[in-house]
Each structure stands twice: as structure tokens, then as C-alpha cells.
Amino acid sequence: MARKYATLKDISEKTGLAITTVSKALRNHPDISARTKKVVQEAAEEMGYIKNFSASQLKRNKSNTIGVVLSDSSNPFFAEFMAGLESEAFTQGYKLIRMNSEGEQEREEQAIKTLIQYRVDGLVIFPLQEEIRKYQKYGITRNGVLIGWSKEEGIIDCVYTEEFKGMYMATNHLIETGRREILFLDNFLYKTGYYGRRFEGYKKAIMDNGIEYKEENHLINANLEKQHRIYEGYAAIKEAIESGKKFDGLVCFNDLLAYGAIKALHEKKIRIPEDVGIVGYDDLEFSMMVYPSLSSVNYSKFNWGELALQTLLERLANPDFPLRKIIIDVELNIRESSLKK
Structure with missing residues (x-):
């Protein structure tokens, strides 16, 4: 049986007031006295009345x-x-x-x-x-x-x-701290024009510093579990390490991928930041709490x-x-x- 919602008519019958008066009282209209408003509002509360926005939407087209x-x-x-x-x-x-x-x-x-x-x-x-x-x-x-x-x-x-600027700064920072073999850990949004700007920022920073850009250093998480960003980062870096890939820097598309990467590096006894420096993106609250605390591109x-x-x-x-x-x-x-x- 379909639920029956309290209506203006129900409140009208309960209070003995006209439907127009009830409607105005619920809208706090100045034509209605404070006493009448109180009677209507108490009845509406008692009956569990909730305004039907669909009906008012049809009238106002808003x-x-x-x-x-x-x-x-x-x-x-x-x-x-x-x-x-x-x-x-x-x-x-x-x-x-x-x-x-x-x-x-x-x-x-x-x-x-x-x-x-x-x-x-x-x-x-x-x-x-x-x-x-x-x-x-x-x-x-x-x-x-x-x-x-x-x-x-x-x-x-x-x-x-400023996606391009953010990732350029992140990559350039790692280069300034002595890293030369820097991976970019990307995610499933890498093909979109907007989010692709992060990769462009990474690539430009690499080339501006006279470092050879290597396509194999662009790690893309496009076919892993879409609901588990942290696991994607973990799996990608674990696989990179086990395949023998050498790197001393890692910039990540977002902080979640970075958290997973940190776990993989810990498991493989690779020290952060002594062996590999890491920078994330988004500066989530958790980034101050992970170990070691994560450098990240921040904005409000x-x-x-x-x-x-x-x-x-x-x-x-x-x-x-x-x-x-x-x-x-x-x-x-x-x-x-x-x-x-």
C-alpha cells in the first residue's frame, strides 16, 4: 500500500482553516496572524507534514x-x-x-x-x-x-x-632534491584533457631540467579496480619494483595512489625519502598522518x-x-x- 503523506487539505480539516490560510501560514506570510501561524505549524508538526516540492516546482518551473x-x-x-x-x-x-x-x-x-x-x-x-x-x-x-x-x-x-603548474612544481621539487629517475603514477582519468595536464606538467619539468623523458616511466592505472585507488598505487609500484625498474623519485596523480605506493615501498624495504622521494596531489588530511608524512600539491x-x-x-x-x-x-x-x- 502506497504511503499517504499529510497534505494542506489534511491540515485544513484538522484546524478548520481554509487551505489558502494554511498555505500562507506555512510560508510565514505577513497577512496571517502569529496565533494562526502557531496553530497551523503545530498541526503540521503533529501530522508529519512535509512540503511537496514537486508540486511547487511544477508551478514555478524551478x-x-x-x-x-x-x-x-x-x-x-x-x-x-x-x-x-x-x-x-x-x-x-x-x-x-x-x-x-x-x-x-x-x-x-x-x-x-x-x-x-x-x-x-x-x-x-x-x-x-x-x-x-x-x-x-x-x-x-x-x-x-x-x-x-x-x-x-x-x-x-x-x-x-592549475593542474600543469602543480605537477610541474612537484616534479621539479624532486629534481632539486637530487632525484633523476622519476616515475609518474597516473590513473584512469589520464585521457581527459583537464587531468592530462598533470602528466604534461611532469613531462615538461623532466625535459626542462635536461633529463631524458622515458615513456616507460609513465605508469598508468587504467584497468585496475576503480573503487580502490590505494590498491592501484600499491599494485603498480610493487610490480615496478619486482620487474627490476630502478627509480629514485615518484610523483603520483593523487594522494591515494601515493598511499598505496608508500605501502609497497615499505614492504620491499625501500626507504622513503632516502632511496625514493614521493610527492602526491590533492593534499588530503590523511597525508599528514601517513609515515613518512606525504609531500603534496595543495589547494582548498x-x-x-x-x-x-x-x-x-x-x-x-x-x-x-x-x-x-x-x-x-x-x-x-x-x-x-x-x-x-
Whole structure:
């Protein structure tokens, strides 16, 4: 049997007041006296009344809901980003609906379509697609923001960090501390235009310092368990060591891969940072707690979330404004894992 929800009519019958009066009282309308509001609110509380947003959405053609498409629900990075997004959404009177693509492009597009079916007002998208032009048919130019950089111009507002700069700094730091044979541990997002900038930063730093770039030093985790980033890092570095690969530096696409790499190095009795220096990316809270503490590229995930929602709401209010690219700067937090040899 379908659940029966309390309605305005039910409250009207219980209080003996007109439905219009009940509706106004629940909206704190100035036409309604404080006494009447109190009677209505107490009755609504007693009956478990919850406003039917679907009905009001149909009337206003506005849901005050934002859809969010994440790429990897297992990564704690998204918890910090979502905290900022949710904080700003609450402040602005919006609700969030979150969906995860889990690293699959088909699921990403299906998530976007599902959220639009629920008529969210706008979309925040962490992209997997190399090309997002295919999403133009869903109107994302006027109601979306991309968390990342796109090769394609004139499609959607973008809010992103300096990926190239961050990984260039990380790699250059290892070189400055005496490392020459530096691996780059990449993940399943390596093909996207935005996240591919991290690899480009690594490669440029290697070449700018007169070190030969070796393709075999680009380790890609594209076919391992998508839900276990730490295990991917562990498995990749364990395999590299067992295959006889020699290296004295390691930069990782993110901190989770670095945690796994640290475990593999510990198991093989390879000292950090004496034998191998390591730098991660994202500077998660755990990075201060692992042993040795992990050097990492840092930026405020919370502020990024806030800025993403602010950018989206500005777009919804001004759909014809020129498209924007908003860049968040990064810095390198140096800890024990990459100290000088």
C-alpha cells in the first residue's frame, strides 16, 4: 500500500482553516496572524507534514535543486569538495542531488540525463569525457559548470586548479632534491584533457631540467579496480619494483595512489625519502598522518566547492553572460616523504 503523506487539505480539516490560510501560514506570510501561524505549524508538526516540492516546482518551473556528477565516490577529495558545495548551497537556499559515474563515461552521461529528468536547476560536472560538446544538446551552456578545464572553447563555465603548474612544481621539487629517475603514477582519468595536464606538467619539468623523458616511466592505472585507488598505487609500484625498474623519485596523480605506493615501498624495504622521494596531489588530511608524512600539491577543496556553486548560480541568473574560466592557484606542501637525499 502506497504511503499517504499529510497534505494542506489534511491540515485544513484538522484546524478548520481554509487551505489558502494554511498555505500562507506555512510560508510565514505577513497577512496571517502569529496565533494562526502557531496553530497551523503545530498541526503540521503533529501530522508529519512535509512540503511537496514537486508540486511547487511544477508551478514555478524551478526546483532550487542542483545536480552533481562525481567521477570517483571512493576518493576523500570529493568529501572536502562537497562540504564546500553543500555549505554554499545551504546558504543560497538550494538542495543537492549527487550521482557518481565511477570512472565510466556511459554512467556519466546517464547521470546527467537522470538529473535533467528530475528537472534540477543546474549541474556541477566532474568530466570524464575528452569532448563535452556532446552534452550541449542538454543545455549545459546555460545551466552547468565544469569542474575542470576543457579543450573545447565556448561551451560551459569552467572552475579548475592549475593542474600543469602543480605537477610541474612537484616534479621539479624532486629534481632539486637530487632525484633523476622519476616515475609518474597516473590513473584512469589520464585521457581527459583537464587531468592530462598533470602528466604534461611532469613531462615538461623532466625535459626542462635536461633529463631524458622515458615513456616507460609513465605508469598508468587504467584497468585496475576503480573503487580502490590505494590498491592501484600499491599494485603498480610493487610490480615496478619486482620487474627490476630502478627509480629514485615518484610523483603520483593523487594522494591515494601515493598511499598505496608508500605501502609497497615499505614492504620491499625501500626507504622513503632516502632511496625514493614521493610527492602526491590533492593534499588530503590523511597525508599528514601517513609515515613518512606525504609531500603534496595543495589547494582548498572546500573553497573550490563554494566557488563552483557561486559560479553556477551566477550563470543561472545571467544565462547570456560570456563564458568564464576561473582558475584556482596551487602550492606545494613539502613534508618528510620528499626531503633531500
